[in-house]
Amino acid sequence: MSIISEKISQVDQLVSLFEQNREVLARGSSPILNRMREVSIKRFAQTGIPDLKNEDYKYSRLKPAFENSYRQELVRESGLINLNEIFKNNIPELDAHLVFLVNGWFYSGNNPGAELPKGVVLGSLEQIANEQPDLIQNYLNRQAGLSNDPFVALNTAFAKDGFFLFVPKGVVIEKPVQIINLLSSNENLMATQRNLIVAEAASLVKLVVCDQTLTPVSYLFNSVTEVFIGQDAMVDVYSIQNYHNQSTVINSAFYRQQRNSVLNTGTFSLHGGLIRNNLKVTFSGDHSEANVNGLSFTDKKQHIDNFIIIEHASPNCLSNQIYKNILDDESTGAFSGRIHVARDAQQTNAFQRNNNVLLSDKAKMQTKPQLIIDADDVKCSHGATVGQIDEDALFFLRARGIGEKDARMMLMNAFAHEVVQKITIEPLRDRIDELIEKRLNGEIGRSHDCKDK
Amino acid sequence: MLSIKNLRASVEGKEILKGINLEVKTGEVHAIMGPNGSGKSTLANILAGKSDYEILEGEVTFLGQDLLELSPEVRSRSGLFLSFQYPVEIPGVPMISFLKASVNEHRKFKGLAPLTAGEFLKLMRAKKDMLHLDTELTNRSVNEGFSGGEKKKNEIFQMAMLEPKLAILDETDSGLDIDALRIVAEGVNALKTPENATIIVTHYQRLLDYIIPDFVHVLHNGRIVKTGGKELAFELEEKGYDWIKNGNDQ
Secondary structure, three states, rough: HHHHHHHHHHHHHHHHHHHHHHHHHOOOOOHHHOOOOHHHHHHHHHHHHOOOOHHHHOOOOHHHHHHOOEEOOOOOOOOOOOOHHHHHHHHOOOOOOEEEOOOOOEEOOHHHHOOOOOEEEEHHHHHHHHOOOHOOOOOOOOOOOHHHHHHHHHHHHHOOEEEEEOOOOOEEEEEEEEEEEOOOOOOEEEEEEEEEEEEEEOOOEEEEEEEEEOOOOOOOOOEEEEEEEEEEEEEEEEEEEEOOOOEEEEEEEEEOOOOOOEEEEEEEEEEEEEEEEEEEEEOOOOOOOEEEEEEEEEEOOOOOEEEEEEEEEOOOOEEEEEEEEOOOOOOOOEEEEEEEEOOOOEEEEEEEEEEEEEEOOOOOEEEEEEEOOOOOOOOEEEEEEEEEOHHHHHHHHHHOOOOOHHHHHHHHHHHHHHHHHOOOOOOEEEEEEEHHHHHHOOOOOOOHHHHHH | OOOEEEEEEEEEEEEEEEEEEEEEOOOEEEEEOOOOOOOOHHHHHHOOOOOOOEEEEEEEEEEOHHHHHOOOHHHOOOOOEEEEOOOOEEEEHHHHHHHHHHHHHHEEEEEOOOOOOOHHHHHHHHHHHOOOOOHHHHEEEEEEOOOOHHHHHHHHHHHHOOOOOOEEOOOOOOOOOOHHHHHHHHHHHHHHOOOOEEEEEEEOOOHOOOOOOOEEEEEOHHHHHHHHEOOOHHHHHHHHHHHHHHHHHH
């Protein structure tokens, strides 16, 4: 029964870390955060770290990452990073309201408050929960708290900071808001980040979230983001993930949409040791639309797992999912797309597609569509493909004089392009095209790879 | 220009070409005719460098080089062009960027500077005018959603852009209505110069009403069983391939 004792020891370590640091965790935190901690650590202790027998985690082996020992930054450290250096790390440079976080802690960027429309709040969750608790208390953990996910519970127990964005009723933020999440440590680090976005009725905001590891140590990054989208509001969230091979990332995002709202998301997983993206959209009002897309690139022994739930709880809503993966070497991937249409959610349109290209014989992809339909007047479809580069297309391009490497690149870009062209921020589209080109040329992640060998 | 000597090739263990001999000189138009399964497309694909075939014996020289040693891209850059029987659709690859990459690879191979966007568009317009093509084809992904006729016109357009020394047209007439056939044939004729050569691979004689061959070869069962002038095509049309098949069996 060594397996069970091992499980207990990993979970126990985190629970005892929590118990020994109760005061440290509570200090400086708003009661809004503190009151959730005890129940969350209990929930985590009960569930433990999921193994492959857990249906929701059957394709992602997360236990090994928890066996490492990590430092945690339970208090803010003053390790400031030179912003000018950051853009050398393949983070797209945009004309945006820029803020950045280090190891889950918020640091201000180019003084975004000065330029933002009146009433918009963009800042540290810790600070705003203390100073303007009314903005936060009706939202924080209202979605995540309903989840049974152990990592969400773990996050809620330890969360101290993250970013908070509030867009008041009717306000349009023209320029994108760019959030740069940096992981930087000289020792192995477990980082917890908790984010909250509230877009009130008829508001509009576009976010670009860039995650980046800076130093070659092992990271365990557990991030939870809750997004509330008011009636008639439009929210776009694009996430660019770029972590080195010693990183394990569990990234959970919860979106709740009021009636007549629109959500566009794109998750671009360029590089990372193990990435698990949990994304849930709940339509709590009718006539809403969610476009949920993702694109990933994996090689070596990397692993990507996109776990999507679309909860059609209200009638007349539309959801579209397109997830694509390009897998090389011995890398593995998983896609789960659950669409649940509730009994009363008539006139639902829900579409899902997952296309995968395997570049090597050893790469593997698991794809699992799951439609649970309790209403009778719905249009739902799903499709999945796993294939190789089209040899006929490759020969055609070569027979026109294009070298094999360039021809392959052209075909992979073409495969990826469908997801890229759905980005609603044009300059970002171009930047992502460049990053994809670099990724396919092996120019991303190389600087850290020396540690792999 | 092209010299094929005793070429034998197989696919999946089955011998398809059983000793082909063919000499194509600058300025000549050769037609290779034959019934289905005679090895016509295999020959065209082997010349272009498709890797599905095993070469058992023989040699192919193109402009003094051992053709079989060259990669498909180097064959193309050296001046060999295959117009595909079934041009592949490539969603997501814009026709313009594909063609620009292709033209500039050819230029690079000749030691020429790449065309600027403006020069490229100008060249494209000129070739379109020359072939009387509508402009729409180049605004889409490569062959995506094209009709059979559009795909074949697009092949001829690519040929016009690349100005090959040797063009191999594999069943270019198949699936074409009479108007499309005429446009394609006129395009091929317009591109014909005393410095280049053409091999027309076809099942039917009708394309040869428009493009007059200097030589007609009849391929049957992996061998060229008959060679003649353009009148051989008419004879075939009249008597059918059974004439050849029966003759060969005797």
